Amino acid sequence: MADVALRKAMPADRSELLRWLRDYGVYGGVVALLLFNIAFTEHFVSSENFRTQAIQVAPILIVALGMALAIGSEGVDLSVGSVMALSTSLLSLYMGYGIWVALFVVIIGGAAVGLVNGSLIAFIGVQPIVATLALMVGARGLALVLLPQLKDVHDPAMASLGSGDFAGIPYVVYIAAGLAVAVGFTVRRTTFGRQLLAIGDSRPAAKLAGLPVRRVLITVYVLSGILAAIAGFLATARLSASDPTALGDLMELSAITAVVVGGTPLSGGRVRIGGTVAGAVLIQLLTATLIKHDLPPSWTQIAQAVVIVLAVYVARERGKR
Amino acid sequence: MSALFQQHGALVALVVLTAIASLSFDSFATGGNFENMAVSSAFLAVVALGMTFVIITGGIDLSVGSVFVLGGVLAAWGSQYGTLVALLLPLVVCGLIGLVNGLLIAKAGLAPFIVTLASMLGARGIMLNVTDEGAKTYLVDKGAFFAKLGQGKLLGIGAPVWITVVLFVVGAVVLRRTRFGQHVYAVGGNEDAAALMGAPVARTKITVYVLSGLLAGLAGTLNAAWLASGVTILGFGMELDAIAAVVIGGTLLSGGLGFVSGSLVGVLLLKVIQNVINQIGSLDSAYQQVVSGAFLVVVIVAQTWLGKRRQML
Helix, strand or coil, rough: HHHHHHHHCCCCHHHHHHHHHHHHHHHHHHHHHHHHHHCCCCCCCCCHHHHHHHHHHHHHHHHHHHHHHHCCCCCCCCCHHHHHHHHHHHHHHHHCHHHHCCCCCCCCHHHHHHHHHHHHHHHHHCCHHHHHHHHHHHHHHHHHHHHHCCCCCHHHHHHHHHEEEECCCEEHHHHHHHHHHHHHHHHCCCCHHHHHHHHHHHHHHHHHCCHHHHHHHHHHHHHHHHHHHHHHHHHHHHCCCCCCCCCCCCCCHHHHHHHHHCCCCCCCCCCHHHHHHHHHHHHHHHHHHHHHHHCCCCHHHHHHHHHHHHHHHCCCCCCCC | HHHHHHHHHHHHHHHHHHHHHHHHCCCCCHHHHHHHHHHHHHHHHHHHHHHHHHHHHCCCCCCCCHHHHHHHHHHHHHHHHCHHHHHHHHHHHHHHHHHHHCCCCCCCCCCCCHHHHHHHHHHHHHHHHHHCCCCCCEEEECCCCCHHHCCCEEEEEHHHHHHHHHHHHHHHHHHHHHHHHHHHHHHHHHHHHHHHHCCCCHHHHHHHHHHHHHHHHHHHHHHHHHHCCCCCCCCCCCHHHHHHHHHHHHHHCCCCCCCHHHHHHHHHHHHHHHHHHHHCCCHHHHHHHHHHHHHHHHHHHHHHHHHHHHHCC
C-alpha cells in the first residue's frame, strides 16, 4: 500500500510537468520564437512578412490535419509528400479544362491513393508505415511518369488563389483555417470522430464494441490523401509551376512534427487540432528564423530533427507499445 | 507450402525472371551486364544486411539512405588524408548516428520509425553542411589505395562484390550461430518473453542500430571509392529499396523471423527488375519507382496473408 501510494505521489510532479509540456509547450514555443524574432530579426514585423509566412504555412498545416487523423487512429501516413507531387502533375495535365476540373481530378487522385493505403491497412492488415511507404515510392513515381519535368502553370485564377487576399489576409489562410475548423469539428463532434479516437485507443476493443473499424480506417486515409492533394494544389498555385520532383519532399516529416509537437501522441486515441495548427506555425517560424539569420538550409533540417525527437520524448507514453 | 513460398519465393522469382530476361534481351545475359549488376547491387546489399538485423528485432531504420550519402561524402573528403581516414571517419560518424538511434529507441522507448525518420533528416542536414549545401563534390584520387577498394578486381570480380559476400557470410554466421543472433530473434519474437528469459533487450537493440549505421556508412564509403567521388544526390530513397529487399527476401516486418541470404536474393531481384526496365529502354526511369512501389505492395500483401494463415494453423 505504502509503496503504491509512494509511487503514485513521487513522479506526479515530473509527469504533470511533462504532460503540461506536451499539451501546451507548443504554444510557449510559438510565443518564444515570435518574441525572439520581434526583438532580433530585421523586417520581421511587417505585413509583407506576415503574408509570406502565412502563405507558406498553409500547405504544411493542411497536410498536418490529415496526418493528425492518421496518427489519432494509431497509424501514420508517409505518402503525403508524394500525393502532393501527384497532385501537381495531375493539375498540370488537367488545367486546360479549367481550374474546377483540375481541382476535382486532383482530389480524386489524392482520394485514390488514400483508398489504396486504407485498404491495405484495414483489409489486409499491413502496418501503416509499410503500406504508406510503398505508396510514397509509387505515387512519386506516378507523378514523374505523368509529368517528367517542371512545367509552368499560367492561369489567372491559380495566380490569384496562390497570392491574392481578401481584407488583407491571403485566400489560402481562409482555406487552411476553414479546413482546420472542419477537421476539429469532425474529431470532436461527429460519430466518425469518436469512432476514430476509440480505434486509436484500442483497435481490439473497438472491434469488440462493434465499431465499423475498417470503414473508419479507410475514411481516415482517404481524408489524409484528399487534404494532401489540396495542399499540393495550393502549393502549386503559390509557385505558379508544377515540380513533381521537389514538391512535397520531406513533407511527411514536417507534418508528423507539427502533429506530435502539437500534443497528439503517436500512440493514438487523441487528436489535438489547435496544437497541430500551432505546431505547423512553429515549424514555419523555426525555418524562417534560421533563414533570416543567414543560417544555411541544412541547419533547418538538423533543427527539425532535434525538435521532433524532443517532442516525441516529451509526449511518449510509458507502458503502451 | 506457405512457409516454402515465404522462404524461397524470391529465389524462384529471381531465377524465372533472369531466364525470361536472358531469352528476351540479347544484351542481358552478357558478362559485362552481369558484372555491372553485381557491383551496383553490392552497395544496396550491404545496407540491406544491416536492415535485416534491425527488422528481425521488430524495428525499422529509415535513416540508412541519408547515412549512406553522408558516409560516401565523408569518405571522399577523408581520402585526401589517406586510406585510414577515408575508412575510419565515415564509420565513426555513421556508427555514432546508429548509436544515437539505438539509445533513443532502446533506452528512451521512442518509436523506431520516428527516431530514424528524424535521424534521416539530421544526417541529410550534416551531409549538406559538409558539402556547402550540396554544391561541393569531393573527389577521390584515382591512384589512391582507397580507390582500389571500389575499383579493384580479384579473379575478374570487383572488390565491392567480394567485400559484400564476406560481410554476408559473417552476417549469416553471427545471426545463426552466436548468442547475439539468438537474442536478435528473441527480441523480435516477443520482447517481454525475451526480457524474462534474461536476454539483454536494450543492448541487443542498440547493437543492431549501430550495425545498421556502420553498414550503411560502409556501403557509402565503398560507393565513393567505386565512383571516385562523394556524390551528394545518390542514396535518398535507398531505405525503401533496402526495406523492400529485406521483406521480399522473406524477413517478417513484425520481427522474429528472417535470414540474410533472403535479403541478398531480394536485392538481386530488385536489380534484375531495374535492369529489365532499362533494357526495355522506352520506359522512363520514373516507371522504376512505380514498379518498385507496386511490387512492394504485392509482396507485402502476399506476406501478410501467408503470415496470417500460418498464425491460424
